[in-house]
Every structure is written in C-alpha cells, then in structure tokens.
Amino acid sequence: MRTCLVVDDSKVVRTVAQRIVRELDFETRESINGLEALESCRKSMPDVVLLDWNMPVMNGIEFLRELRTSPGGERPKVIFCTTETDAKCIEEAITAGADEYVMKPFDTEIIRGKFAQVGLL
Amino acid sequence: MDDLLSEFLTETTENLSLLDVELVNLEQNPTDGSILGNIFRLVHTIKGTSGFLGLPRLESVAHAGENVLGKFRDGELEVSPQAVTLILRCMDSIRDLLTSLEETGAEPEGDDSSLIEALNAAAEGGLPAADPVEDSKVETASAPAVESSPESAGGASEEPPVETGDMEGADAASVGPVNMDAGFPVAAELLDEVAEAEAAGVVAASDAEIASEIAKEVKQSIAVEAKPPTNGAGESRPANQRTQAEAKDPSVASQSIRVNVETLESLMNLVGELVLTRNQLLQMIRSRNDSEFVVPLQRLSHITTDLQEGVMKTRMQPIGNAWAKLPRIVRDLAVETGRKIELKMLGADTELDRQVLELIKDPLTHMVRNSADHGIEKPADRILVGKPETGTIMLNAFHEGGHIIIQIIDDGKGLDVGRICQKIIEKRLATESELESMVDQQILQYIFRPGFSTAETVTNVSGRGVGMDVVRTNIEKIGGTVDLKSEAGKGVSFTIKIPLTLAIVSALIVNCGGQRFALPQINVLELVRASGATETRIEMIKNSPVLRLRDRLLPLVDLRSVLRVDDCETAIKTDADIGAIASTADRGTQNDCFVVVTQVGEYTFGMMVDGVYDTEEIVVKPLAPVLRELPYYSGNTILGDGSVIMILDPGGMAGETSSEVSQLAQTDDREAALRDETMSLLLFRAGGNEPKAVPLELVARLEEINVSDIERSQNRALIQYRGRLMPLVPCDPYFEWPAEGRQPVLVFVDGDQAMGLVVDQIVDIVEERLNVDITADSENLIGSAIVNGRATDVIDVSYYVTAAFPDWFGAISGPPAGESVSQLRVLLVDDSAFFRNMLVPKLEAWGCIVTAVPDAASALNLREEGRTFDAIVSDIEMPVMDGFRLAEEVRSDPRWASLPLIALSSHATEKDFQRGREAGFSDYVAKFDRDGLTTALSELISAK
Known part of the structure; x- marks a missing residue:
C-alpha cells in the first residue's frame, strides 16, 4: 500500500486529512511540523505529502526546500494546503517544488481530484 | 460527541489559553515579530480547523481577528492596547462559542456582526483612540451585545476575570469555557517507567486506550503543548533564544500522551496501597531473620519505591500551568484601574504535584490580583515617590528541600500598618494596648483573619473581605505556610511554602497515652528527651509548660491533655490497670518525656509525647467528615502492622500554646540570636603548643613564604609580596627565624597596607560562638575563649599591625580603661x-x-x-x-x-x-x- 504523510500542527486537520486519504487506500503517517516531517521522510520516503503552510519550528516552504534537496526527496508528490489568506504563497510553494495545492477546508472529493491530477490515482 | 469535535474543542481551548498569554506578551513587546507570528499562526489554525468542521460563526470571527493580526504582522497597523483589547475580545467571543459548542454539540444561533465590524474597522485603521480606561468600559458594556448564546449572557466567563474579587470569582474565571483542569500531559518515558514497574499489570494504559478515553472525556483534558511562558511578560527574550525554546517544544510534545487524571489518581491510590502492603510485609519479616522471603522482599521494596517515584512524577506539572492566566488578569486589571504593571514570572517550570497545584491556583490568583489592585500605586503617585512609573509584580517559584517556595513580590506601597491597626480595633480583634505591645510583623498577621479588609472602597477587584483568610486556609489545608513581609513604600512580599506532594509523606510515629500518632516529618526539627535529672527540663511559666533549650524558651503543648487521651484510657482501663493509671498521674510533674520540637511557619514549639518510634512513609488518607472539624488532625493512615492511626496537624497544635509564653519566647529568641552569632576562627600555633585563634574574616590570605626571600631593613623583616614590600611580624615575641625552609604567614590587608603575621603552624578553621571569657592582661591578646572545648588565646591583630605600621590606625593605644560597659x-x-x-x-x-x-x-x-x-x-x-x-x-x-x-x-x-x-x-x-x-x-x- 502507498503511504501519505500528513504534516500539520493541528491535530484536527491531521485527523480529517488522514481519514480522507485512508478512504483513498493510502497508509498514513503524520508529523506536527516541518522538522519532524523531514526526519520522517529521511527514514522512509512517503508517496505523497499533504503539507500545511504555517507551522511552528519549520514551516511548509522550508520543509519543501529541504525535502527536494534530500536524497530521494524528489520522488514524493507534495500537495500544498493553504487557506485563502495565504493563497499568495501558492506560487512560492510551486516554485519550491510542490506538485499541487489545495485550499482548506478540503474534503474527500477535492483530495481525490488532486491525487488524480498528480497521477496517484 | 463526535471524536473530531472533541479534539477540536481541546485543541482550540489550548490555543486560546496560549493566545491569552502571547497577546499580553505582544502588548509588552509590540515589535517582537516572533510573538506576533506565533499569535497569527494560532488564530489561523483556529480559523482553519473551524472551516473543516463547518463552524461558520467561529470561522468568521477568527477570520476577522486574523485580518487585524495580519495587518500587525505586515506593519500596516500599530500594536496598541486598544487593538490588543479588541483581539482579546475576539478571543473571548470564540471561547464563548466553544462553550456552547461543547454543551450542545452545535454552534449557537447568533450574530457576530458588531464584533466583526469592529475588527474590520480596526483592520482598516479605524480604531477609536479613546483612553484605556474609557475604552475598557465600553467593551465590557458592549460585549454581551455581540454574544447571544444564552448561558454566556450572565455567565462569569463572559466577563473579564478581574470583575470578581473573591475566591469564587477567581474560580469561575480560571475554569474557562471548557473544564480543562482534570487531565494533563505525561511524558511518555515516565509512563514507560510506570508500565515497566507494573509488570504485574495493575493498570496498563495503552496509547489507544488513552486516546479513546480522551475522546470520550474531552472535558477532563488540558493542554499538552500549552507551555506557560517561562519568563515575564515584560522581559523581552532575544529572538534566537525564543526560537530555540520553540524548537524544543514539539519534540517534547510528540513524546507526550494524554492520560485521564482519574487513571493517574487510581494509579496513585494503588501505589499507596502497595506501599502499605510492602510496609506490612517488611514488618512481618523483621521478626524472622533467616526467612527465604528476605531477598525477594527487598527487591519488592525497591521496586515499590521506584514505582512510587515514577507515579509521583507523572503527577507533576509545571507551576506555570497555574500562572498561565495571570498575565491576562494583570493586564486587564491594569487597563481597568489605569495603572502600569509588569508581571515577571520566574521558575515557571518548577514542578509540583497536580493536586497541590490545583489547590494553590486560586490563592495565587487572588494574591496577584491583590498586589495589582492594592499594592501597585497609580503611575502619577509612583513618580511622586521616585519609583519607576511601571510597577512590578514578581512571581518566583523554586524548590527548597522537599518543598516548593512561591514568592509574590510587588514594589508597591506596602501594607498600611496604621490602617490595619485601626481596622483591628474597629473589629475588636485586639485592644489598643495589646497592639502597642506588638511588633509590626505581628500586626500584619491580622490580614489573614476572616472578614478582614482594609480597602477603603469596595472595588470590583478586591476589598470584599473575602480573601486572605481563604488564601491562608487553602494553603494550610495542604500543609503549607504563608508568610508576609511588608515595607512601607517599598512593597509586600508573600512567601508560600508548600509540600511537593500530599499523597505519601514521611512521618514520625509517636506514642501518647498508649496510642500512636503520626507527625509529618517536615514539621519536626528535633527530638529532645526531657527529664528532671538533666539540664533540659520542663518548667512552668504562667501555668504553661516551657522547655529551656539551649538558652531559648520553647512553648510546649502537652499532647495528652490536648487530645485528652488520659480520659479515654481511664474509660477503657479495667481495675487491673490501676497501676498504669497511677503512673500516668505521676507524670503530673511533666518531666521524663520526649519533646518533639516542631516548626509551623516561623513559629517553633514543642509537643510533649510519651515515646518516639520510627519514621515511616505513610499514605495520607482523608479524615472522615465527622472528624474534619477537629483542628488537631490532618488525616489518618494505616501502619505496616495494619493499625489505623491519626496524623497530627502541627498547625492546629500550635494554636494550643499559650500566646503569652510564645511572645516571651520570641523576645528571648531575639536576644539569643544576638548571643548566638557564630564566627569563623582560624586556629594556629605560634610559640608553645597552645593553639591561638584569630577571626578568620580578618585574615586576607594564608601564605607560605620562603625564609630565604626575607629581606631585612632597620631591624625589620620584609618580604616582596604582590609587588610591594610587606612587613613581617612574628606572632611569638620569642620567635627565632630559621635559616631556611618555608614559614606560614597570615596576611592582613586594609586598603593599601598589608602585614604578614608569622606563625609556626596553621591548625584549623572552626565555627564557634566567640565568647571571650577573660580580658587578657597581655596586650597582644584580646582574651581567651573556649574553642573546640579548649581554652584558646584570641590574638589582638591591632597590636601586631601597630607593631608593623605604628600609624596604621592613626593613633597609638593607651592603657586599658574601666570595665563598666558590661552587658551594653x-x-x-x-x-x-x-x-x-x-x-x-x-x-x-x-x-x-x-x-x-x-x-x-x-x-x-x-x-x-x-x-x-x-x-x-x-x-x-x-x-x-x-x-x-x-x-x-x-x-x-x-x-x-x-x-x-x-x-x-x-x-x-x-x-x-x-x-x-x-x-x-x-x-x-x-x-x-x-x-x-x-x-x-x-x-x-x-x-x-
């Protein structure tokens, strides 16, 4: 089974996201910030990362830049989660190596669509 | 309730309490980008998660707040107290929405448009520039208007916490919308430890179980990540330090899990029972030396101790948890009363038992509020007396022995002793003449009396006469003490001393009238055997027993008569025991007994008991309600042999000492303290075997010089010392310089001058009461004193320094004078x-x-x-x-x-x-x- 890493500092968001990706037949892992996510990735690269933007310690962009320069770090698909308030960082995220972005709040259908777009489904 | 909703409530409540702290921080350091970033992120998270759960009111309110914060962050809007007040109001509104959400499972009907409009207006820079006091009034008046949830309209949580001045108010304010007081984080490693020790499998809580437990009982959970501020709101941390601290947090958080408090409580209880059983087994095994149980039992004993410590640690919480609400309270109070107050918090990570923490939370809140309201003067008044405009309230917590000390120090005007006296007379608590005989410290104690308040007008905040007595009762209930010092114009400091934990304590078991009692070891200073035959015997002063102990008078409590154990004995004894009763009566002379010297706060007294057994770890069990009114007991416990005994409350016992005697003892103490001052003495030999002494503080350095380095000039011995010539004077007038080798020298320095006193040998340094017995005839000696049990000459340094520098003192000694100055x-x-x-x-x-x-x-x-x-x-x-x-x-x-x-x-x-x-x-x-x-x-x- 393929794995999805959910990175968000809010447990509520992590819980919701994991429910959704499990429905899509993914195994899930979670991290509460970029730094933890990076450690998790270095141990074992997931197939897809659902990445929050604004997190303490290491935010989504910083994580993404680090990930893409790590060995094997180019492989995972990264879907960047934003809200309308930080929509202006979508461009920054794409430049940093995100494959897709999704607006919060999202639901199963939206995620399914995004996963399909990046070729996971 | 939906698991996800529970999770949302917990998370958002945590974030809100963090926000309260951070917002006050922000107000103090408006330019600190990292604080602002943190606040922004937290509000953003609230908004984001509300969106996921389809909670439009929460989302829109949070969104409006986030807008304003965004302007702050981008530097488009200035961080002003008014703006912060508005944000805080937004947080309050969110909190109220959460309360209804928790109760009904859905957002209440209502309209937040006025708040949102106010926030949007603020975001556009349209903030009213009203003065802070005025502003806050407007807010409190308009707050209910934005709020339409039925229970919040009249609820205490609706109002800013400062609105209530009594303990109940503090309670209501600290409870908050979600009752968060019943669960707390436990480091995973601690639980591992517990689980390990509990191989027998008493309670093995798996993560999954715990998780579902929490989901069910979100009401009883509190923050994991909710780290209280570790330093003062006003202290601006360097940014790098801040990020470091933040970097550490998540890793700690990720190793933590939530555990229901009830689980921990029952664990603690079971450990208590285990300790009792262990004690019982140990007692049984003691009588048989060669038992094969000895080794396994020893092991059981060790494991039990480890387990006890482990479980104890899981109950520990940083005291900062109890402080988290204070910055907001102080901030609101300062705005409301037009004062400038800085709250400094030191030692917020000091840990103590959660039970203790719960019990001191309200007293602490109350005391801080008191300091802010009564203590700190208005800025104009402070400037008048030459103090900085901003008053400081400092909270300081640290470990000392088996205790936690918490200090609350303000730099306000101090307590008004005059007004307290007036109040005492008004309330007929003491007469004028009684007051005259009291020192200020004694008068101040009256503020802890029930119904005592000196506030001239009853404000919202304080002065309702409920307060300090409740504070003291609460603190004493947990075996703590509270002490206060006040200096007019300089401020008040409260010192609270509380035990680390309440559940298992070390206690001394004593015997009185054939019954056993436990006395908490922390109150026991020493044990004295009093008998008519020795020096320590019990005397009667004004019909009250006292013990003269090392020149001090110690008021005594006769445990037998206070507890009336004689009576019960008589009642249950049969005729055959008459002899025993007679011997009890003999003790009428009140000698031949043990005195347990006990300390309660700063007050020391003795308890007369018949016998002393051992110290034992006891598990404190609460008193039956019917006994709770008795002041002499604080609980009961089960001993190793299975018998149930009472735990004495030294605080209650202290009340039984005669007040006259205690006063007498206090004055006596003061004199004794003067006489008892000890001094460090340096012992050395110089000429002859008898040791000589000199006060160590007089000696600047101890050196060993090379005899060959000595230079001579005009019949004086000199040595190059630290770039100068230092005269050397032999202590012994008949001293003969050796041809070579090394010689010990005591160096005396005053200002630029230095002198070396040549001795034969440095012997020792001792701590001794310098009681010089005889004024010596010899002019190079002050006299002789008993040092280490030997008569020792104390040399007069002035004689030698004058010998080295005749003009050292600018005068030459004359002949000795009269002796009429004795006892002066x-x-x-x-x-x-x-x-x-x-x-x-x-x-x-x-x-x-x-x-x-x-x-x-x-x-x-x-x-x-x-x-x-x-x-x-x-x-x-x-x-x-x-x-x-x-x-x-x-x-x-x-x-x-x-x-x-x-x-x-x-x-x-x-x-x-x-x-x-x-x-x-x-x-x-x-x-x-x-x-x-x-x-x-x-x-x-x-x-x-």
Whole structure:
C-alpha cells in the first residue's frame, strides 16, 4: 500500500486529512511540523505529502526546500494546503517544488481530484 | 460527541489559553515579530480547523481577528492596547462559542456582526483612540451585545476575570469555557517507567486506550503543548533564544500522551496501597531473620519505591500551568484601574504535584490580583515617590528541600500598618494596648483573619473581605505556610511554602497515652528527651509548660491533655490497670518525656509525647467528615502492622500554646540570636603548643613564604609580596627565624597596607560562638575563649599591625580603661570588615553585646525593625551615607534620638570633632584607640 504523510500542527486537520486519504487506500503517517516531517521522510520516503503552510519550528516552504534537496526527496508528490489568506504563497510553494495545492477546508472529493491530477490515482 | 469535535474543542481551548498569554506578551513587546507570528499562526489554525468542521460563526470571527493580526504582522497597523483589547475580545467571543459548542454539540444561533465590524474597522485603521480606561468600559458594556448564546449572557466567563474579587470569582474565571483542569500531559518515558514497574499489570494504559478515553472525556483534558511562558511578560527574550525554546517544544510534545487524571489518581491510590502492603510485609519479616522471603522482599521494596517515584512524577506539572492566566488578569486589571504593571514570572517550570497545584491556583490568583489592585500605586503617585512609573509584580517559584517556595513580590506601597491597626480595633480583634505591645510583623498577621479588609472602597477587584483568610486556609489545608513581609513604600512580599506532594509523606510515629500518632516529618526539627535529672527540663511559666533549650524558651503543648487521651484510657482501663493509671498521674510533674520540637511557619514549639518510634512513609488518607472539624488532625493512615492511626496537624497544635509564653519566647529568641552569632576562627600555633585563634574574616590570605626571600631593613623583616614590600611580624615575641625552609604567614590587608603575621603552624578553621571569657592582661591578646572545648588565646591583630605600621590606625593605644560597659548593647557601623571583625571580639571581651553592620542603611533598617541598643559606634568614612549623615538621621527620629553616638575616625582633628558634634555625635574617638573607645562608652553610660 502507498503511504501519505500528513504534516500539520493541528491535530484536527491531521485527523480529517488522514481519514480522507485512508478512504483513498493510502497508509498514513503524520508529523506536527516541518522538522519532524523531514526526519520522517529521511527514514522512509512517503508517496505523497499533504503539507500545511504555517507551522511552528519549520514551516511548509522550508520543509519543501529541504525535502527536494534530500536524497530521494524528489520522488514524493507534495500537495500544498493553504487557506485563502495565504493563497499568495501558492506560487512560492510551486516554485519550491510542490506538485499541487489545495485550499482548506478540503474534503474527500477535492483530495481525490488532486491525487488524480498528480497521477496517484 | 463526535471524536473530531472533541479534539477540536481541546485543541482550540489550548490555543486560546496560549493566545491569552502571547497577546499580553505582544502588548509588552509590540515589535517582537516572533510573538506576533506565533499569535497569527494560532488564530489561523483556529480559523482553519473551524472551516473543516463547518463552524461558520467561529470561522468568521477568527477570520476577522486574523485580518487585524495580519495587518500587525505586515506593519500596516500599530500594536496598541486598544487593538490588543479588541483581539482579546475576539478571543473571548470564540471561547464563548466553544462553550456552547461543547454543551450542545452545535454552534449557537447568533450574530457576530458588531464584533466583526469592529475588527474590520480596526483592520482598516479605524480604531477609536479613546483612553484605556474609557475604552475598557465600553467593551465590557458592549460585549454581551455581540454574544447571544444564552448561558454566556450572565455567565462569569463572559466577563473579564478581574470583575470578581473573591475566591469564587477567581474560580469561575480560571475554569474557562471548557473544564480543562482534570487531565494533563505525561511524558511518555515516565509512563514507560510506570508500565515497566507494573509488570504485574495493575493498570496498563495503552496509547489507544488513552486516546479513546480522551475522546470520550474531552472535558477532563488540558493542554499538552500549552507551555506557560517561562519568563515575564515584560522581559523581552532575544529572538534566537525564543526560537530555540520553540524548537524544543514539539519534540517534547510528540513524546507526550494524554492520560485521564482519574487513571493517574487510581494509579496513585494503588501505589499507596502497595506501599502499605510492602510496609506490612517488611514488618512481618523483621521478626524472622533467616526467612527465604528476605531477598525477594527487598527487591519488592525497591521496586515499590521506584514505582512510587515514577507515579509521583507523572503527577507533576509545571507551576506555570497555574500562572498561565495571570498575565491576562494583570493586564486587564491594569487597563481597568489605569495603572502600569509588569508581571515577571520566574521558575515557571518548577514542578509540583497536580493536586497541590490545583489547590494553590486560586490563592495565587487572588494574591496577584491583590498586589495589582492594592499594592501597585497609580503611575502619577509612583513618580511622586521616585519609583519607576511601571510597577512590578514578581512571581518566583523554586524548590527548597522537599518543598516548593512561591514568592509574590510587588514594589508597591506596602501594607498600611496604621490602617490595619485601626481596622483591628474597629473589629475588636485586639485592644489598643495589646497592639502597642506588638511588633509590626505581628500586626500584619491580622490580614489573614476572616472578614478582614482594609480597602477603603469596595472595588470590583478586591476589598470584599473575602480573601486572605481563604488564601491562608487553602494553603494550610495542604500543609503549607504563608508568610508576609511588608515595607512601607517599598512593597509586600508573600512567601508560600508548600509540600511537593500530599499523597505519601514521611512521618514520625509517636506514642501518647498508649496510642500512636503520626507527625509529618517536615514539621519536626528535633527530638529532645526531657527529664528532671538533666539540664533540659520542663518548667512552668504562667501555668504553661516551657522547655529551656539551649538558652531559648520553647512553648510546649502537652499532647495528652490536648487530645485528652488520659480520659479515654481511664474509660477503657479495667481495675487491673490501676497501676498504669497511677503512673500516668505521676507524670503530673511533666518531666521524663520526649519533646518533639516542631516548626509551623516561623513559629517553633514543642509537643510533649510519651515515646518516639520510627519514621515511616505513610499514605495520607482523608479524615472522615465527622472528624474534619477537629483542628488537631490532618488525616489518618494505616501502619505496616495494619493499625489505623491519626496524623497530627502541627498547625492546629500550635494554636494550643499559650500566646503569652510564645511572645516571651520570641523576645528571648531575639536576644539569643544576638548571643548566638557564630564566627569563623582560624586556629594556629605560634610559640608553645597552645593553639591561638584569630577571626578568620580578618585574615586576607594564608601564605607560605620562603625564609630565604626575607629581606631585612632597620631591624625589620620584609618580604616582596604582590609587588610591594610587606612587613613581617612574628606572632611569638620569642620567635627565632630559621635559616631556611618555608614559614606560614597570615596576611592582613586594609586598603593599601598589608602585614604578614608569622606563625609556626596553621591548625584549623572552626565555627564557634566567640565568647571571650577573660580580658587578657597581655596586650597582644584580646582574651581567651573556649574553642573546640579548649581554652584558646584570641590574638589582638591591632597590636601586631601597630607593631608593623605604628600609624596604621592613626593613633597609638593607651592603657586599658574601666570595665563598666558590661552587658551594653552596642551597634557597630563600619564599612571595613577588617575593623568590624577586630572590634566585635574586643567589645565582646569587654562584655558588650555587639551587633555589627556594614553600612548606615543597614543600621537604620534595624531601627525600622524596632531593635534597640544602648549605644551606637559608627565609622565616619563610609560609602553612600557617611557617619555624619547617619548621625543626623539617628537624631531626627525619636526612636534612637537619645542614644549615645560615638564616632570612630582616623581623622581625629579638632575640626572633625566639631563637625561630629554638630551632626549629633556624643563623642569622637580616634579609630582603634581601643581604650579611648571603652572610656568613651563607659563615660557616656554613667552620664546617662
């Protein structure tokens, strides 16, 4: 089974996201910030990362830049989660190596669509 | 309730309490980007998660708040108190919505448009520039309008916490919308430890179980990540330090899991039972030496102890958890009353048992509120008295022994003793004449009496007369003490001392009238066996028993008569036991018993008991309700042998000592303290086997010199020492210089001058009460004292330094003078430790009781403390406040105005004499004309 890493500092968001990706037949892992996510990735690269933007310690962009320069770090698909308030960082995220972005709040259908777009489904 | 919703409520409530703290922080450091970033992120998260759960009201309110914060962050809007107030209002609104959400499972109907409009207006820069007080009034008035949830309209949580002044108010304010007081984070490793120790499988809580538990009982959970601020709201941390702290947090958080408090409580209970069973087994095994159970039992014992410690640790919480709400409270209060207050918090990570934490939370809140409301003056008043405009309230927590000390210190105006006295008389708590005999410290204690309040007008905040008595009761309930010090114009400091944990304590088991009682070990200072045959015997003063212990009077409580155990004994004894009863009656002489010297706060007293057993770890069980009214017991416990015994409450017992005797004992203590001051003495040999002594503080350094390095000039021995020539004087007048080798030297330094005293051998350094017995005839000795049980000559350093430098003291010693100064209480003020140390033993040798202080301010402090002396001897050349100014100060206040005042100076010209007399000195003596000093003292005393 393929794995999805959910990175968000809010447990509520992590819980919701994991429910959704499990429905899509993914195994899930979670991290509460970029730094933890990076450690998790270095141990074992997931197939897809659902990445929050604004997190303490290491935010989504910083994580993404680090990930893409790590060995094997180019492989995972990264879907960047934003809200309308930080929509202006979508461009920054794409430049940093995100494959897709999704607006919060999202639901199963939206995620399914995004996963399909990046070729996971 | 939906798991996800529960999770949302918990998370958002955590974020809100963090936000409260951070917002107050922000107000203090409006330019700190990292604080702002953090706030922004937290509000953003609230908004984001609300969106996921389809909660439009929460989302829109949070969104509006986030907008304003975004403007702050981008520097488009200035962080002003008004703006922060608005954001705080937004948080309150979110909190209220959460409350209804928790109760009904859905967002309440309602309209937040006025709040949102206000926020949007603020975001556009349209903030009213009203003054803070005015502003806050408007807010509180308009807050209900934005709120339409039925229960919040009248609920205490709706109002800012400061609105309520009593303990109940504090309670309501601290509870918050979600009851978060019943669960707390436990480091995973701790739980591992517990699980390991519990191989037997008492309670094995898996993560999954715990998780579902939480989901069910979100009401009982509190923050994992909710780290309280570890330093003051006003202290701006360097940014890098801040990020470091943040970097650490998540890793800690990720190793933590939530555990239901009930689970921990039951664990603790089981551990308690296990300890009891272990004790029981140990007792059984003690009687059989060769049992095969000894080894496994020992192991069981160790594991039990480890387990106990482990479980205990899981109950520990940082005290900062109890402080988290304080910055907001103080901030709101400051705005409301137009004051400027900075709250500093030190030692927020000091950990203590959660049960204790719960119990002190409200008293602490109340005391901080009191300090803010009563203590800190208005900015204008502070400037008038020369204090910084912003008042400071400092919270400080630290471990000391098995205790936690929490201090609450403000730099406000202090308690008004006059008003307290007035209030005492008004309330007929004491008469005027009784008050006169009390020192300020005793008068201050009245503020802990029920219904005592000196606030002139009852404000929202305080002055309802419910307060300090509740504070004290709450603290004493958990075996703690509270002490206060107040200095007019400088502020008040409260010191709370509480035990680390309540559940398992070490106790001394005593016997009284054939029954056993447990006495918490922390209150026990020492055990004394009193008997008619020895020096320590019990005397009666004013019909109350006292023990004379090392020259101090110790008030006693006769446990038998207080607990009336004799009565019960008589009632249950049969005729056959008559003999036993008779022997009890014999104890009417009240000798031949043990006295447990007990300390409650600063008060020391003795408890008379018949016998003393062992100390034991006991598990405290609460008293049955029917016994709870008795002041003498704090609980009960089960001993190893299975018997149930009462735990004595030393606080309650202290009330049984006679107040007259305690006062007598206190004055006695003060005198004793004066006599008991010990001094470090350096012991050495010089000529002969008898040791000689010199006060260690006089000695600057101990050196060993090479005899071959000694140079001679005009019949004097000199040595190059630290770039100068230092004269060497042999201590023994018959000393003969060896041809070579090394020689120990004591170096005395005063200012630029240094002198080396040559001795044979340095023996030891001892701590001894310097009680010089005989004034020596020999001029190189002060006298002889008993040191280490041997008569020892105490040398007079002044003799030797004069030998090295005839002009060291600017005067030459004359012949010894009269002895009429004995028992004179002398206050010596001199900034040179050298002179103080030299003069004190000398004056003591003449029979004076000397108190020495290093500066004029300390001398005047003693006056404030109410100390009295027979004479003051003061140096003239002192930093900050010189002798002349001290004299003027002494003469200007009636308390010490009539005291003889002797000036000591090396500048003893006629002009100086005149100036000294003008300033108020009675006499002027050349420094270290020691005989001049005695003559002056005795003359002054006889003239008086």
